[in-house]
Amino acid sequence: MIAIFYENGDPSVKKDRTEWFDCACNSYDHAIRFSLTHWNEGPELTVEAVFPQYLPWYKRCWIALKYIFKRDSAGISVYDTWIMKKEDAERLQSLLQAFTKP
Numbered sequence: 520m521i522a523i524f525y526e527n528g529d530p531s532v533k534k535d536r537t538e539w540f541d542c543a544c545n546s547y548d549h550a551i552r553f554s555l556t557h558w559n560e561g562p563e564l565t566v567e568a569v570f571p572q573y574l575p576w577y578k579r580c581w582i583a584l585k586y587i588f589k590r591d592s593a594g595i596s597v598y599d600t601w602i603m604k605k606e607d608a609e610r611l612q613s614l615l616q617a618f619t620k621p
Contacts (some may be wrong), residue, residue, distance in 0.1 A: 538614055543602035551568045551601050553611070555618055570599035 535556045541547030550569040555562060574582075603611070 529555075536617065538604065538612060540601075540607050542600075542609065543604045549599065549601050553614055555614055562618050564615075568601065570601075616619055 523611060533556070537554045540551045540553070549618055552567045552569070554565045554567070555591070556565070557563075572579075
C-alpha cells in the first residue's frame with residue numbers, strides 16, 4: 520500500500536515529507552535524510568548524509584585553508600558508508616513512489 524499525504528485533506532496540494540534512515544551498524548554517526556518537497560515546477564527530492572569528522576580544530580582550519588586556495592583538493596574528500604536496514608526499504612520505496620508520481 521502506498522501512502523500519499525495531502526495538506527488539509529486537499530488532494531491537489533501534496534504534503535512535504537522527510538524521512539531519516541539510520542545505518543544498520545546502529546552508529547549514531549551514520550544517518551541519511553531524504554526530503555521530498557513539492558514546488559510549483561514539480562517535486563524535488565534531496566538527500567543529506569551525516570558522517571561527522573572528529574578532527575581537532577586546527578586540522579579542520581588547515582583543511583579549510585587548503586580548500587580555499589585549491590591546494591591538495593584530492594585529500595579533502597571524505598567518504599564513509601551507510602548500510603540500509605531491510606525494514607527501512609518499504610519506507611524508502613514509498614517516498615520514491617511519491618516522488619515519481621504526478
